[in-house]
Amino acid sequence: MKHATLYRYSLPMDSGVILRHTRLVRRDGLIVKLKNGEKVGRGEIAPLPEFSTETIEQAQTQIELYLAQWLESGEIDWESLYPSVAFGLSVALAELEGEIPAEGNFLAAPLCSGDPDELVEKLAELLGEKVAKIKVGLYEPIRDGIVVNMFLEILPDLRLRLDANRQWTPAKAAQFANYVNPAFRSRIAFLEEPCQTPEQSLAFSKETGIAIAWDETLRDEGFSLQCKTGLSAIVIKPTLVGSLKTVKAMVEQAHTLGMEAVISSSIESSFGLNTLSRIAHWLTPGTVPGLDTVSLFGEQLEQAWPGCELPLKTLTDCEVVWQAHQ
Ligand SMILES: O=C(O)CCC(=O)c1ccccc1C(=O)O
Numbered sequence: 001m002k003h004a005t006l007y008r009y010s011l012p013m014d015s016g017v018i019l020r021h022t023r024l025v026r027r028d029g030l031i032v033k034l035k036n037g038e039k040v041g042r043g044e045i046a047p048l049p050e051f052s053t054e055t056i057e058q059a060q061t062q063i064e065l066y067l068a069q070w071l072e073s074g075e076i077d078w079e080s081l082y083p084s085v086a087f088g089l090s091v092a093l094a095e096l097e098g099e100i101p102a103e104g105n106f107l108a109a110p111l112c113s114g115d116p117d118e119l120v121e122k123l124a125e126l127l128g129e130k131v132a133k134i135k136v137g138l139y140e141p142i143r144d145g146i147v148v149n150m151f152l153e154i155l156p157d158l159r160l161r162l163d164a165n166r167q168w169t170p171a172k173a174a175q176f177a178n179y180v181n182p183a184f185r186s187r188i189a190f191l192e193e194p195c196q197t198p199e200q201s202l203a204f205s206k207e208t209g210i211a212i213a214w215d216e217t218l219r220d221e222g223f224s225l226q227c228k229t230g231l232s233a234i235v236i237k238p239t240l241v242g243s244l245k246t247v248k249a250m251v252e253q254a255h256t257l258g259m260e261a262v263i264s265s266s267i268e269s270s271f272g273l274n275t276l277s278r279i280a281h282w283l284t285p286g287t288v289p290g291l292d293t294v295s296l297f298g299e300q301l302e303q304a305w306p307g308c309e310l311p312l313k314t315l316t317d318c319e320v321v322w323q324a325h326q
């Protein structure tokens with residue numbers, strides 16, 4: 001007997017979470033639970049406002065339709081699924097078959113504001129590679145350059161991931177680089193999306209010697225991954241990209257081209273982050289994932305993130321919005 005249950009959650013966020021131009025006050029998402037005999041599999045469907053093309057309402061309507069089809073025939077037309085639905089459903093099906101190893105990689109690269117004391121404290125606790133992520137592009141590029149240079153100067157074993165989310169013109173990107181000592185630039189593991197277009201970002205990397213990474217570019221219409229001078233990594237957000245099969249293909253393609261592939265959070269709940277840490281350990285075992293987002297929440301869901309002491313809501317506390325069996 002097959003059984004499907006869809007839970008809807010709504011978790012409070014920490015006050016300061018801003019996504020592009022929207023304050024994220026609550027995080028809404030779905031947990032799909034599949035049962036087939038004694039086997040159980042669960043996945044999270046959580047389109048991210050300002051980044052996903054689909055809304056939570058559209059995702060819920062679609063998964064309800066596809067769960068009915070799964071119960072009836074088991075057939076799924078993956079091409080027509082929204083990325084967040086494809087990812088969550090593919091995880092639940094993979095979990096049914098025990099395909100995703102239980103062990104997770106919880107050594108997430110700490111996401112830092114610009115407070116040196118906070119970063120020094122977080123890094124002291126880090127086991128493994130001392131790599132941290134700093135968002136740039138929110139203030140003047142000169143300030144960003146001074147802050148990044150300071151971190152690299154005071155912490156000689158630190159490597160930094162930076163992320164400008166395509167905020168800079170070429171001139172602003174050059175201003176930023178001018179304040180980063182050339183001797184330190186090799187410890188910038190990559191700068192995600194420095195400029196408004198991929199072409200400008202590649203030119204920036206060639207001019208400054210600072211390695212870059214694709215994040216938003218992976219989701220541009222008609223994108224295909226190619227080896228480029230200065231392009232050292234891709235940052236894969238499974239909730240924004242699609243099914244596990246699609247994610248695995250992207251990781252394998254990046255590795256074949258000699259690039260790093262980073263499994264990255266789309267601000268899923270602690271339940272979803274636990275799943276992503278297992279996928280990261282499974283598909284990208286030599287790479288620190290970008291999953292340090294649980295502290296953006298006011299509450300955890302079903303599975304706590306290691307070391308996080310936020311209150312834990314269980315699935316039984318969530319609303320069942322759809323269920324059926326065959
Ligand atoms: O990648 C990480 O380390 C954390 C995830 C992250 O930075 C992020 C989270 C939500 C939306 C966009 C981004 C981003 O990488 O641009």
Ligand SMILES: [Mg+2]
Binds near residue numbers: 165216235
């Ligand atoms: Mg990014």
